[in-house]
Structures are given as C-alpha cells and as structure tokens.
Amino acid sequence: MIELDNVGYNYGGGELLTNVSAQLSPGSFHFLTGPSGAGKTTLLKLCYGALSPTSGRVRAFNMDVKGLDRNQMALLRRRIGVVHQDCRFLDHLPVKENIALPLTVAGKDLSQEQDNLQELLNWVGLSERAHANPPELSGGERQRAALARAVILSPEVIIADEPTGNVDWEMSQRLLQLLVELNRMGKTILVATHDLALIRAAKNQVQTRVLRISDKRLQLAGADL
Amino acid sequence: MSGGRIRRLVVGDAQADRVVPPSGFTAQLTLFVAAAMAFLAVFALALSLASGRLADRWADELARAATLRINAPADQRAAQTQAALTVLQQTPGVASARALTADEQAALLAPWFGAELPLDSLPVPQLIEVLETESGYDETGLRLRLQAEVPGAVLDDHSRWRKPLVDAARSLRRLGLFSILLIGGAMAGMITLAANAALAANAQVIEVLRLVGAQDSYIAHAFVRRFTLRALIGCGVGVVLGMIGVWLMPAASQEGGFLTGLGFVGWGWLMPLAIPVLGAVVAFVATSRAAKKRLGALT
Numbered sequence: 094m095i096e097l098d099n100v101g102y103n104y105g106g107g108e109l110l111t112n113v114s115a116q117l118s119p120g121s122f123h124f125l126t127g128p129s130g131a132g133k134t135t136l137l138k139l140c141y142g143a144l145s146p147t148s149g150r151v152r153a154f155n156m157d158v159k160g161l162d163r164n165q166m167a168l169l170r171r172r173i174g175v176v177h178q179d180c181r182f183l184d185h186l187p188v189k190e191n192i193a194l195p196l197t198v199a200g201k202d203l204s205q206e207q208d209n210l211q212e213l214l215n216w217v218g219l220s221e222r223a224h225a226n227p228p229e230l231s232g233g234e235r236q237r238a239a240l241a242r243a244v245i246l247s248p249e250v251i252i253a254d255e256p257t258g259n260v261d262w263e264m265s266q267r268l269l270q271l272l273v274e275l276n277r278m279g280k281t282i283l284v285a286t287h288d289l290a291l292i293r294a295a296k297n298q299v300q301t302r303v304l305r306i307s308d309k310r311l312q313l314a315g316a317d318l
Numbered sequence: 319m320s321g322g323r324i325r326r327l328v329v330g331d332a333q334a335d336r337v338v339p340p341s342g343f344t345a346q347l348t349l350f351v352a353a354a355m356a357f358l359a360v361f362a363l364a365l366s367l368a369s370g371r372l373a374d375r376w377a378d379e380l381a382r383a384a385t386l387r388i389n390a391p392a393d394q395r396a397a398q399t400q401a402a403l404t405v406l407q408q409t410p411g412v413a414s415a416r417a418l419t420a421d422e423q424a425a426l427l428a429p430w431f432g433a434e435l436p437l438d439s440l441p442v443p444q445l446i447e448v449l450e451t452e453s454g455y456d457e458t459g460l461r462l463r464l465q466a467e468v469p470g471a472v473l474d475d476h477s478r479w480r481k482p483l484v485d486a487a488r489s490l491r492r493l494g495l496f497s498i499l500l501i502g503g504a505m506a507g508m509i510t511l512a513a514n515a516a517l518a519a520n521a522q523v524i525e526v527l528r529l530v531g532a533q534d535s536y537i538a539h540a541f542v543r544r545f546t547l548r549a550l551i552g553c554g555v556g557v558v559l560g561m562i563g564v565w566l567m568p569a570a571s572q573e574g575g576f577l578t579g580l581g582f583v584g585w586g587w588l589m590p591l592a593i594p595v596l597g598a599v600v601a602f603v604a605t606s607r608a609a610k611k612r613l614g615a616l617t
Contacts, residue, residue: 143529164533171531181526185339197333198532242530 094119094250094281095140095173097311100149102135109135113149113311115304117250117283122276122299124292125285126314127306133285134178136306137252140283141173142166154249171199174243176253180235182227189214189223192241199246210245217241217271233264240271250281257288265291273298337527338520338540344512348545351512352552352597353559355505359498360560360590366494367589368580373487376480382454383476386415386446390470399444402468406448409463411455418445443470505549505597506604513545513608528616538609542602549601553594561590 095117102110109132117123117140125133138144139151142158151158153169161169174195182191189210190197196206203210214220217237222230230238236256243251253272257265269291276282276299286292295301303314386406390398399417406415418426423445424435457475464471517524520541527537564581582589 164535167528167531167533170529175529177529181522181529183337183339183523183526186336190333190336193333194337194526195530197337198527198530198536200536203333246531 094154095283096152097136097139098150098152100139100146100151102132102139102144103147104135108309110139110306110311111309115311117281119249119281120276120279122272122282122295122301123284124295124301124303125283125306126287126289126292126303129287131306132309133287133306134254136311137175137254137283137285141175141252142169171195171246172248172250174246174248174251176236176239176243176251176256178255178258180227180239182235182238184227187224187226188219188230188238191227192219192238192245194242195246213241213245218267232259233261233267236260236264236268237271240268244275244280248280250283251275253282253284255286256284257286257291262290266294269295269298334536334540335543338516338523338544344516344519345544345548348509348512348548348601349552349555351505351508352549352601353556355501355508356553356556356593356597357560357563358556359501359593360557360564362494362497362501363590363593364564364581366491366498367582367586369487369490369494371583373484373491376484376487379476379480382413382450382452384448384450385474385476386448386464387472387474388444388446388468388470389472390443392441394470395444398468398470399446402446402464402471405460405463405467406446409455409460411451411453413449413451415446415448418447448473502596502600506600509545509549509601509604510608513541513605514612516541516545517609517612524613524616534610534613537613538606541609542605545605546598546602550594550598553597557590557593561587 097113097115100113127133139146145159193203193210214223219238256268272282292303305312305314386402388395388398403415406412427435461473524537567581
C-alpha cells in the first residue's frame, strides 16, 4: 500500500534519513518511534507526499509519489487520512465544518452527508461540541476532531503524528481505541509516537509492528516493547 | 472559460466560500479601487465619446464646404458677387454656390456685435457658401480664375482652421480610450496586490486545504470568486456614481461649445454598463494569475 525503498532525506545539506525501507501492507498497524528530532515526522511526510525524498523511492497505491503532478498529489491525499500533532484546523470554522472539510474540497454535497457526519461526531464523542470553534476545544477534543477529519473520506491509510502527545492517559487510551477500531475495519494505520505505554497497550489489542528510527535508519523494534 | 466554471463563479458554493476567512482590508481595498476606477472610466468614456462626436461633426462639415469672401468696395460688391457666382456655377465639382443674405450675415456676426447690427453701414464682405460634389473641384484652378475675374474674392476652404481642430478632437478621443486602458491596467495591478496580500495572509488556510486534498483549482477558485465579485460590485457602484456625475453636467448647447457636450447621447448611456463586466474580467484574470503563481510556488 505504501512502500519506502532505500529512501534518504536531507534537510539543507544535513542527512536526516538514509536507506530507509519499509512496507505498509493493507490492514497493518505500525508504530513509528524514536527520539525527538530523529525524523519521525519527516518519514510520515514522505509517506503522504508532503516531502519528496532526496534519494530512493516512495510508492503509494502502486504510484511513485515523486512522479505525481499537483492534482494527482491532491487525490492521493484524499486516500491517506492524516492526523497532525498540532491538528491544523481552520479556526474560523466550527468543528463540524472542519471535520467536513475533506468532503467540501472533494466537491461532495454536504446536505447528503449529514447522517455520516453526525455518526462520525458521535463516534469520536464530539456531537455536543460540533458547533464550537477549534480554539475552544481541549487537547483531547482537538485530536479526536482531527481523527474524525482524517477518516471522513474513508481513506485506506491513516497516518497519525504523535496523536497522544498533548493529552492525558485516559484520553490517549480513548484515541488508541478509535485507531484500533479503524484498524479492525481494515484500515492501514501508521502512528508516530514516543509513548511506549501506548504501544504496549495497543499490542494487547491488535497485531502491531513497531519501527524505530535510530542513527538515520529504520529498524524493526525488538521484543523489549 | 467553460460554462460550468462561469456558473460556479456566479452561483458559487456557500460551503466553499466559507473556507477562506473574510479578510478586512483587502476586501475594502478592492471595493474602493474598483469603484474609483470605474468612476474615472465613466468620465474617460464620456470624454472619448464626446470627442469622437465632435471630430466626426467637424470632419463632416469640413468635407464639402467652402466660403468665398468678396472684399470689394461697396459700389463693386454686387457686380463682383455676381461674377463670382457665375465662375462658381461654371466650375466642375461645385455642387452649389449661394450668396448669403444680409440677415444670414448679420446672424453670423450677432454673437460678437449683437442682433441690432447696422450691416449696411459697415464694410462687411459678402460671403458665398460653396458646396462641392463628391469628386470636388480643382482648388488651384478655381483660385487662379477668381484672381483673374473677381479681384476681391478670397476662397476659404476651412481646412486652415478646422483640420487642426478635428485632429485635436481625434487626439482627445484617443486619449480618452488610452485613459480607459490605463485605468484597467491600474485596477489589475491593485487587485493583483490585494489578491497577493490575501493569499499571503491565508497561507495557513491554503496549507490545511492542500493537506486535506484540495486541488489548486479549488483553492484558487475560492479567492478568484471573491475578488471577481468584489470588483463587480465596486465597479457597479463607481459606474452609478459616475453616470450621475455625467448626468448632472450641463446639457450640450451652442454657446457652451465642447465643454457642455461632455456626456452620453442615446444608446451611449448603455456603454458604461459594460464597465463592471470588464472590471470583473480584469479582476478574474488578475486574481487567477496571482493565485496560480503563488500556489505554483508551494511544494
């Protein structure tokens, strides 16, 4: 589904990632871990085409990401739902419209999507906050709203960058539960985190693989997790 | 531009329109610039049309008319006038020749000397109005013959003073049209600046839209529609104010000459209505180019 083949990435001359190879097969659940600044977010961006590798090749849905034009890239991003660490909402729109944003830009008729939208709001537990603006939300609510936005187009892959970075343990478990449910629905999940407790909790529920970035390279984490 | 795109531009999409937050100063700037430019364009158009009418009228009058002036002593004036009329009637290319009556000559002098002018007591030359055929007459030959047979006759074909005036009126018309082009260019420049400012101010919005799968055309459309409608509304207001201004100007009169004829005539009143449409087209092109350039620069 997403395949990294000897991918390297340089930030202004400095090498951040080198010879990174990985494959996200359909329905898999991967964690990406490593120290701060190791390149987790960069690797995620390479996966959904926000960055282009300086060497190697990234393939998504059997397409070379580097060869996609701007319109094709936009269409690719509709097939990969992304939850950003800072959520990235349009603060002038209420939560419900932010969650519906992928539908809006895809030209869907929102009046016909109201039931799905309401169902999604119920699923992430935000039906009471649908008309609040993003700055009024707590950290956990923002992450759940971001997750709802990421899945509204029913993408095949969901990528989350530190989704539990700014929430308490209880909320991180709730978010994990949502991701596990998505995985059970057949979605491919890739989560970047340095929260080892979250990884252990996930391992108790679904089959996961843990990838660790260390010394610019990607390794399969051992049984210590 | 396809019919679908025009329909989307006009009808819009309420949901898509909300994606870009309303931006205060660029909206006001665009409206003000469009209104001011449209106001000026109405006057430039009025100037151009009035100059065109004047040039056409003067050129028409110049085309086939001449005046023969008989400067002879009072006792010879009638004889020389008759001789001149005989020469003119025999000249190929002269359609008609007619001596002005005393009343007509007095009317010509009335604006300067008043209506009660005692023409008999003044050494006023006799004027003969000459109208040419389409082929015209041999001016040099006529002058030579008049010189020989009517010593007091002076042929004035009007070109000496009318032609520079016609040239000036035509230059004024070109100047008016050029002013409209300059106004359009200045408006395009200002709207491009405003659009660039709006695009820069909404960089984060654009980034979020791209992350959730928006294509460049969708993002550009959100800005282009907004600026096009603002220009249309602003130009509409400017045109209405400009037309009121032109309507309030004094009506054309013989005494006022060119200055009082500076307005629209008949169907000419409909011409300013094209300005808002042209303004919207200018805004559409300017914003489309600005959006395409800025979005193209993003990775």
